[in-house]
Amino acid sequence: MKPVLTTQPLAAVAPGPSAAPPVRRIIKLGGAAVTVKSQLETLRPEVLDSLVRTLATTSGLPEAEASTSGAGGTVLVHGAGSFGHFPASEYGVVRGPISDPRVRRGFTLSRASVTKLNGLVVGALVAAGVPAVGLSPLGLYHTCNKQVAVSGGASASALLAAGLLPVLHGDCVLDTALGCTVLSGDTLVRDLAERLRPQYVVFLTNVPGVYDRPPEEAGARLLRRIMVTPDGGWRVAEVEGGSDGGDSGGGDSSVRMSVDAHDATGGIALKVEEAAAVARMGIPVLIAQAGSEHGDAACRLGPQVAATAAGGEGGGEGEGGGVAAASGSPPATWRGTLVVLEGC
Numbered sequence: 566m567k568p569v570l571t572t573q574p575l576a577a578v579a580p581g582p583s584a585a586p587p588v589r590r591i592i593k594l595g596g597a598a599v600t601v602k603s604q605l606e607t608l609r610p611e612v613l614d615s616l617v618r619t620l621a622t623t624s625g626l627p628e629a630e631a632s633t634s635g636a637g638g639t640v641l642v643h644g645a646g647s648f649g650h651f652p653a654s655e656y657g658v659v660r661g662p663i664s665d666p667r668v669r670r671g672f673t674l675s676r677a678s679v680t681k682l683n684g685l686v687v688g689a690l691v692a693a694g695v696p697a698v699g700l701s702p703l704g705l706y707h708t709c710n711k712q713v714a715v716s717g718g719a720s721a722s723a724l725l726a727a728g729l730l731p732v733l734h735g736d737c738v739l740d741t742a743l744g745c746t747v748l749s750g751d752t753l754v755r756d757l758a759e760r761l762r763p764q765y766v767v768f769l770t771n772v773p774g775v776y777d778r779p780p781e782e783a784g785a786r787l788l789r790r791i792m793v794t795p796d797g798g799w800r801v802a803e804v805e806g807g808s809d810g811g812d813s814g815g816g817d818s819s820v821r822m823s824v825d826a827h828d829a830t831g832g833i834a835l836k837v838e839e840a841a842a843v844a845r846m847g848i849p850v851l852i853a854q855a856g857s858e859h860g861d862a863a864c865r866l867g868p869q870v871a872a873t874a875a876g877g878e879g880g881g882e883g884e885g886g887g888v889a890a891a892s893g894s895p896p897a898t899w900r901g902t903l904v905v906l907e908g909c
């Protein structure tokens with residue numbers, strides 16, 4: 566196999582570490598939320614509109630001013646949902662090799678689909694006056710055995726410094742060991758958090774947060790707080806409706822997570838793993854429902870919204886939750902999962 570490029574096209578114009586603009590937040594808009602994941606290339610426009618309203622009203626300052634004033638800019642990453650996961654799993658893009666004509670076909674089909682979604686997301690933001698620009702990982706990011714080997718973080722930083730709001734997405738990328746693979750938006754968020762050091766990270770998905778079992782199962786309870794430890798473990802510290810989870814380990818064995826058959830990446834389990842890795846950097850992470858007042862509040866306020874997290878109703882509500890009006894005032898009781906480093 567040919568060696569891959571190790572240069573980053575925009576890195577030459579990117580500011581050095583000391584000149585890197587402050588980053589307020591990285592938001593991941595889950596594909597399960599912004600699309601109907603079971604129906605090929607089907608957008609949920611009301612969910613996209615809700616996030617657009619949040620960003621149009623909370624970027625507040627133009628991103629350029631936000632970057633220089635210390636308020637910090639925003640980076641948006643979105644998943645693929647039904648724009649990419651079907652061909653990626655059908656053609657085995659995660660495993661490669663790119664030399665296989667069938668895999669190569671899947672690679673091109675998945676990219677064509679996910680970049681279509683990126684166009685829809687960026688188009689809606691630009692129409693609302695947000696200085697959004699699409700930034701595809703392919704060509705910037707390279708992986709080795711699915712792990713990020715070359716990052717596109719400097720390119721995102723350069724765009725922020727220029728006053729723009731970069732919109733990345735989960736993508737098909739070249740992989741030095743496998744030939745190609747699928748780089749999930751969840752993994753991109755972890756890499757960007759490591760390089761850009763935002764004040765907080767928000768994962769928006771189609772359910773209110775992480776549950777102790779698949780949310781459609783009877784009795785599922787929302788995990789309000791997950792504590793991660795510097796040694797790589799995490800444990801459930803607070804569950805909706807009372808009492809701590811208590812268990813611990815490299816993941817909590819009492820928490821069960823399922824993944825759709827046509828999901829090419831890792832579903833909610835990968836999200837929790839990447840969220841824990843971000844929290845281990847000392848960066849708080851919120852997981853909440855896109856299109857709900859809770860998702861909106863998480864994006865606006867970051868971890869301080871979880872100060873309203875005490876009490877609450879029962880769990881297991883699954884999808885739904887209404888589309889938020891981007892009101893600006895936090896809900897009396899925030900519903901979502903906060904993932905933080907123990908002791909922070």
Ligand SMILES: Nc1ncnc2c1ncn2[C@@H]1O[C@H](COP(=O)(O)OP(=O)(O)OP(=O)(O)O)[C@@H](O)[C@H]1O
Pocket residue numbers: 594595596597598643644645646647750769770771772774775776777778779780781820821822823824828830831832833836
């Ligand atoms: N224990 C669990 N807690 C929360 N969600 C779970 C759990 N087990 C399974 N799920 C499912 O995980 C899904 C969300 O994960 P998924 O990775 O599909 O979201 P996404 O990031 O929005 O999508 P994409 O990967 O396309 O960007 C939900 O639809 C939910 O039903």
Ligand SMILES: C=C(C)CCOP(=O)(O)O
Pocket residue numbers: 596643644645646648649650653675676679734735736737747748749750751829830831
């Ligand atoms: C399937 C493709 C092309 C990207 C997957 O990204 P994710 O939905 O964030 O896991």
